[in-house]
Amino acid sequence: MYPELFKIGPFTIHSFGLMMALGFIVASYFLTKEIKRKGYDPNIGSTITLLAVVFGLAGSKILFLIEEWKYFIKDPIGEAFSPAGLTWYGGFFLATLAIYIYSRKKKVPFLVICDAAAPALLIGYGIARIGCHLSGDGDYGIPTDLPWGAQYSNGTYPPSVAFRHFPEIVEKYGVNGVVPDTIRVHPTPIYEFILSTILFLILWKNKEKIHQNGMMFMIYLILYGTMRLLVEIIRINPRILFGLTEAQIISIIIIIIGFTGIYFIKKAKKITPHH
Numbered sequence: 001m002y003p004e005l006f007k008i009g010p011f012t013i014h015s016f017g018l019m020m021a022l023g024f025i026v027a028s029y030f031l032t033k034e035i036k037r038k039g040y041d042p043n044i045g046s047t048i049t050l051l052a053v054v055f056g057l058a059g060s061k062i063l064f065l066i067e068e069w070k071y072f073i074k075d076p077i078g079e080a081f082s083p084a085g086l087t088w089y090g091g092f093f094l095a096t097l098a099i100y101i102y103s104r105k106k107k108v109p110f111l112v113i114c115d116a117a118a119p120a121l122l123i124g125y126g127i128a129r130i131g132c133h134l135s136g137d138g139d140y141g142i143p144t145d146l147p148w149g150a151q152y153s154n155g156t157y158p159p160s161v162a163f164r165h166f167p168e169i170v171e172k173y174g175v176n177g178v179v180p181d182t183i184r185v186h187p188t189p190i191y192e193f194i195l196s197t198i199l200f201l202i203l204w205k206n207k208e209k210i211h212q213n214g215m216m217f218m219i220y221l222i223l224y225g226t227m228r229l230l231v232e233i234i235r236i237n238p239r240i241l242f243g244l245t246e247a248q249i250i251s252i253i254i255i256i257i258g259f260t261g262i263y264f265i266k267k268a269k270k271i272t273p274h275h
Contacts, residue, residue: 019131027124034116056091063090118220126196141186149184221258
């Protein structure tokens, strides 16, 4: 893995930061195209991207610190300003709130923005996951013998550290109580990149066929939630309730929101009077 790509004088270019920035740029491009296609000022797309960057990163960090509270208490400054440690759902929820407030101020229907952002969110997320893969930040999966299993020995969160909270894996694969850093594991960030790209292409190809406000975003919630729910099965996140990870529980909730949203959107269409 390559957490650091290269240096320019005193500055180090990190793979995660670079891919995250690229993800935002690509997402902004598709978001702006969609907003323009829907008949709104394309400059709104740039502002939404900026809000997503600022509040997305802040929310991701806040949720991560809450999850790792015991470590945050021990070293609040170090944990708060560490470039590592981001939880995507935290950023998603806080950025969504900020964009909602902005849409109200601009008098642009919030669901229109959500629909325009749906394909962009998928491709941006997928690209950012490549950064997780390159940096080896612990978003990978359980050990595997499959030929495409990846090795994260040079990552920022190597297997010897990542698996120490999984006694069953330590017992099976450990040497003197430690899982070797050279062990091959599922490259789940690559799985997510591939799946996100496929789902992006599906939404982008069908964007002109979906007309009701909010429908595209609800479909996105279902597709993304299902993808994350399944990938989490082989990711190394702790199980917190009913054998599910935190991300799986949130995924189930947003899948339910997606189906509920589709139901009410279709119901509203049926009762809308025709003139």
